């Protein structure tokens with residue numbers, strides 16, 4: 001099936017906006033995606049008609065909101081094919097999900113001299129929480145390197161793992177390089193050595209179908225806002241037995257069974273890890289976003305985005321002095337680049353004047369920049385609502401900037 | 408357009424020889440200059456030109472101490488006090504940022520610490536660079552202005 005892009009674009013009101021008097025070209029999708037009316041309307045509907053704090057109410061509205069929240073959980077469960085509904089925990093986003101796992105998992109399983117492995121291409125959100133935990137537990141953080149194409153040297157993983165290694169935490173897709181990492185292989189290697197695996201799917205759930213049972217992954221984390229859903233909601237999937245053994249991370253309402261000063265007992269999964277009033281409206285929005293994406297079909301989305309990636313890669317590569325960072329064989333629709341003699345910040349500022357939104361800087365992946373010996377890049381990331389005409393606009397925009405610098 | 412700016416530079420130079428211009432007079436002059444630009448391209452082309460023309464900082468001054476934090480690009484400001492006037496130099500790895508730094512230097516260079524401390528900056532707004540002013544904007548225009556003011560305060564104290 002080919003996508004009806006014109007129709008799809010009408011679902012995203014912001015795409016009709018003008019920026020500096022020009023048509024908006026939104027190529028900052030890896031940072032956050034735009035939201036279709038289907039998502040916005042669903043959330044507005046709940047605020048207008050059903051809003052009430054969930055779980056503790058006896059009344060109609062509370063039940064409506066509770067149903068909405070739990071229905072969203074069900075949608076997420078099906079989306080990633082989790083075995084149990086209670087393996088889906090709502091968080092504020094990828095970052096919070098990783099912090100939750102890092103803290104709670106470490107509390108239970110990591111001790112002095114133990115090891116955690118991440119990769120050289122992780123987002124800071126999948127580095128810093130582990131560093132904090134390693135510092136606290138006197139554990140060791142090890143790193144899987146990548147080659148100059150931006151491909152993980154997965155073959156080194158087996159050597160990195162020792163009998164002290166407790167967990168490997170890697171991203172499925174790099175937000176700076178676009179690399180699709182061989183997650184199945186990583187999981188298989190780790191599991192063969194009895195090591196757990198967390199996959200950061202912040203950049204992949206919006207592009208590729210994920211089946212946590214097929215992968216046999218121990219933890220999977222992602223954010224709603226990169227998946228056409230609202231900000232402030234994210235997901236932690238964890239295997240039931242692990243989540244049951246891990247201690248709660250945050251304490252408060254909702255996560256308890258009984259509170260006594262002599263000792264408190266905790267609620268069951270998933271509530272044990274959802275302290276405080278949950279962000280149920282955003283959870284409902286996330287549910288609507290997943291339904292929207294599934295209606296279009298991730299395979300269709302991926303096929304079209306691959307087309308955009310190929311087109312853009314070819315066009316941009318033809319520009320004199322332009323270098324793409326991240327040339328892995330398997331990539332999603334992310335292009336990081338620099339043009340000789342032009343600072344990424346200058347490039348971004350001038351493209352902005354033309355209505356083209358790109359991201360500049362380190363993209364929260366400083367180790368990647370250090371690998372290449374650069375301070376940052378310009379990053380254009382495409383979504384299924386983008387078009388080849390917009391890529392032409394980017395191409396022409398870059399040429400225009402180059403011209404301004406020649407004078 | 409390049410010729411125009413050269414003209415302005417020469418005029419500025421002459422004026423400053425005849426009589427030192429005040430911070431406000433320089434700001435007015437910059438605002439007038441920018442009013443002449445037809446569109447953003449001209450404006451940014453001018454900033455690029457200013458950035459290219461600004462003599463950078465010697466590497467010995469590109470220190471962490473002179474580095475302005477909170478910028479996506481690196482910006483260094485170096486200041487000294489000579490005969491009661493603040494001398495400013497700056498550099499950046501991003502040309503447009505360097506161009507903006509050049510404008511700030513034009514406004515603040517050779518002014519007294521007191522005048523710098525008390526200066527009311529309006530030209531940034533007026534020439535449409537306000538979008539770069541919000542505290543979280545990564546080019547750190549706010550940080551640059553703050554740093555210059557800090558120099559003013561510090562030198563005023565020394566005096």
Ligand SMILES: Cc1ncc(COP(=O)(O)O)c(C=O)c1O
Pocket residue numbers: 030031092093094095096123125126171173174175200202203223364
């Ligand atoms: C790969 C990856 N991991 C983690 C994050 C952090 O996500 P969030 O800021 O939504 O918590 C991002 C988002 O920038 C990301 O791209």
